[in-house]
Amino acid sequence: MAGIREDYIERMIERLVAALAAILKAGSSQKTEEALDLVHQTSLTLFGMEYRMLITIDAGSVAGLLEHPEKLKALAKLVSAEAEQLQQRGDTEAMTHRLGHALALLQEAQRRRKSPDPETEELLRDVRDRQSRLDAS
DSSP: OHHHHHHHHHHHHHHHHHHHHHHHHHHHTTOHHHHHHHHHHHHHHHHSSOHHHHHHSOHHHHHHHHOSHHHHHHHHHHHHHHHHHHHHHTOHHHHHHHHHHHHHHHHHHHHTOSSOOHHHHHHHHHHHHHHHHHHHO
């Protein structure tokens, strides 16, 4: 049973990596709306849930829905990617909200792990740095 779960998580990560690459490519091509649409589509594909719901409820409730720390980390990456697109669009308020939500998701993922995950810790530092730069400007 554990092998099946690990296979599922590995496939989810592969799909996330492909989706993040597509989001980044659309964003770098100044196709911000296309990139934002990809964020929403990816949420449905990976989590089977509407993105809007996953970003409007608190991280603890999202953790209860997604259950696995890797899923929380994947969602945090997706939310962080959306924050970048919102920044390009000039929507600082929404970007700030998304960074805060990504941070809360990553913190929840760390709390639910039996041992620390270096990638999650690196993502936490990155999101905190982005928030600090935003606060400083």
